[in-house]
Each structure stands twice: as C-alpha cells, then as structure tokens.
Amino acid sequence: MQLSLEGRVALVTGSGQGIGAAIAAQLAHAGAHVAVCDLQPDRADGVARDLSAQGLRARAFTCDVTSPEAVASLTRTVTAAVGPIDIVVNNVGWAGDDPFVSLSDEQIRRLVDVNLMSTMFVCRDVGATMIERRAGRIINIASDAGRVGSGGQAVYAATKGAVIALTKSLAREWAKHGVTANCVSPGITDTPLWGETSERIKSLLLAAVPLKRVGQPADIAYAVTFLASEEASYITGQVLSVSGGLSMVD
Numbered sequence: 547m548q549l550s551l552e553g554r555v556a557l558v559t560g561s562g563q564g565i566g567a568a569i570a571a572q573l574a575h576a577g578a579h580v581a582v583c584d585l586q587p588d589r590a591d592g593v594a595r596d597l598s599a600q601g602l603r604a605r606a607f608t609c610d611v612t613s614p615e616a617v618a619s620l621t622r623t624v625t626a627a628v629g630p631i632d633i634v635v636n637n638v639g640w641a642g643d644d645p646f647v648s649l650s651d652e653q654i655r656r657l658v659d660v661n662l663m664s665t666m667f668v669c670r671d672v673g674a675t676m677i678e679r680r681a682g683r684i685i686n687i688a689s690d691a692g693r694v695g696s697g698g699q700a701v702y703a704a705t706k707g708a709v710i711a712l713t714k715s716l717a718r719e720w721a722k723h724g725v726t727a728n729c730v731s732p733g734i735t736d737t738p739l740w741g742e743t744s745e746r747i748k749s750l751l752l753a754a755v756p757l758k759r760v761g762q763p764a765d766i767a768y769a770v771t772f773l774a775s776e777e778a779s780y781i782t783g784q785v786l787s788v789s790g791g792l793s794m795v796d
C-alpha cells in the first residue's frame with residue numbers, strides 16, 4: 547500500500563528541526579504541499595529549501611504559535627500562499643527537566659503556553675476553516691509522559707495529557723463536520739530535545755523501553771503520515787504511542 551497525500555496542503559508547526567522536520571519531509575514525500583512553520587526563520591527556511599531541492603513542494607513560514615494573533619495571521623498567510631489547509635500537525639513542544647517545586651511561575655506558564663495554548667490556538671483557527679470545508683485532519687503530537695506521567699516533567703506531562711483530552715473532545719465535536727483528530731504520542735526520540743535531557747533521566751527511560759532503542763524522528767513521521775492519509779479516514783479520537791513499548795495503555 548502506497549499512501550498518497552497528493553494535492554493536500556499540510557501545516558506542520560515546529561518543523562524546523564527534530565520530529566517536525568521528519569514529519570514535514572514524509573508528508574512532502576507522500577505528495578503534500580507542506581508549510582514548514584517554525585519560530586526560527588533560518589530553521590524553517592533550511593528544511594523548506596532541502597525539500598524543494600529534492601523536487602518536493604514546501605514553503606517556509608515563521609510564527610510563534612504561542613501568540614493567538616500570530617496563529618491567526620499564519621492561518622491566513624498559509625491559505626493565501628499555499629491553499630486551504632487539509633492537514634495540520636501540532637508538533638511544537640518543550641519539556642524541561644526540573645523538580646516541580648523548583649519551577650517559577652514564569653516557567654510553568656511558558657510550558658503551558660508552548661505545549662497547550664499553541665495547540666488550542668492552531669486547532670481553533672485551522673479547525674474553523676476545516677469545518678467550513680467539511681474536511682480535515684488534525685494530528686497533535688502528545689507524549690507518553692502525558693499518558694503515564696514523568697518525574698521531573700510534571701507540567702510537561704500535564705500539558706500533554708491536556709492535549710490528549712483536547713484532541714479527543716475535538717474528535718467528538720467535529721466528526722459531524724468531516725474532521726478527524728488524533729494524537730501521535732512519542733516516547734524517547736532522538737532529537738535535540740532528547741540531547742538536552744539529563745543523563746539520569748536518559749538512562750532511566752532507556753531501561754524502560756521494551757524494544758531497547760531510542761526512537762528516530764522518522765518512526766513518529768510514519769505514524770503521522772498514516773493518520774493524515776485517506777486510509778485512516780475511519781480513525782478519530784485515538785492516541786497512537788510510538789515509543790518502543792515504553793507505555794502500553796488500553
């Protein structure tokens with residue numbers, strides 16, 4: 547089975563590096579026209595340029611998705627430049643690794659803004675256009691931390707748990723409009739974010755992975771590409787862990 551996203555427009559947030567860049571690449575390889583969005587213009591430009599050099603369709607956009615005004619403007623700009631958005635992947639995220647009681651008010655708010663508020667703003671604005679067009683795929687990148695908790699990452703886990711609840715609720719609310727919403731939930735994945743994780747947490751986590759390896763960004767991107775495809779049209783409100791078996795949740 548060859549999955550095809552020919553003719554689809556996909557917006558991937560935080561796709562200037564790591565998991566997001568792998569998702570942008572796979573969606574583009576499947577035929578989608580990809581809006582590569584990142585806070586860092588050079589990162590978005592670099593990914594879009596690499597994909598274009600391979601003859602794929604990609605365009606760079608700069609946006610801070612924690613700002614509702616910036617997200618509204620991004621939705622309009624992408625639609626005008628590339629076309630109405632068929633697939634949106636909310637991939638932006640930031641974990642941190644600090645004891646809960648040591649966190650400042652500012653750190654807690656920043657984690658909520660980056661992981662949860664950004665996802666809400668993008669889902670609201672892009673979702674409204676999907677409802678109007680009676681079609682759309684929302685794929686939110688959660689984390690197994692949001693399914694089973696993670697010591698040292700309490701706020702991160704809380705925000706990812708909230709992303710899962712948001713996704714399930716949108717799946718229920720928007721099914722009648724032809725819009726599906728699902729989560730892909732990475733475990734430990736080999737990205738710069740993983741590189742910043744402390745050695746203590748790294749070894750604890752790896753010991754708990756039944757498949758005994760760190761996930762690659764491409765592992766996550768395969769799951770996203772499937773959920774974005776026509777072949778996944780009967781799947782909504784689900785959370786797919788891509789984590790080497792780190793968590794096995796009913």
Ligand SMILES: NC(=O)c1ccc[n+]([C@@H]2O[C@H](COP(=O)([O-])OP(=O)(O)OC[C@H]3O[C@@H](n4cnc5c(N)ncnc54)[C@H](O)[C@@H]3O)[C@@H](O)[C@H]2O)c1
Pocket residue numbers: 559560561562563564565566583584585586589609610611612636637638639640641660664687688689690731732733734735736737738739740
């Ligand atoms: N890497 C892991 O082990 C792991 C595990 C579980 C879940 N995840 C989730 O996967 C997703 C991607 O993680 P990653 O490891 O690739 O992250 P990363 O830090 O490597 O990349 C994130 C990208 O998002 C961009 N970004 C950050 N804030 C932004 C903002 N406000 N607006 C726009 N862009 C912004 C950054 O510039 C960066 O290019 C996140 O949601 C993360 O929580 C990662």
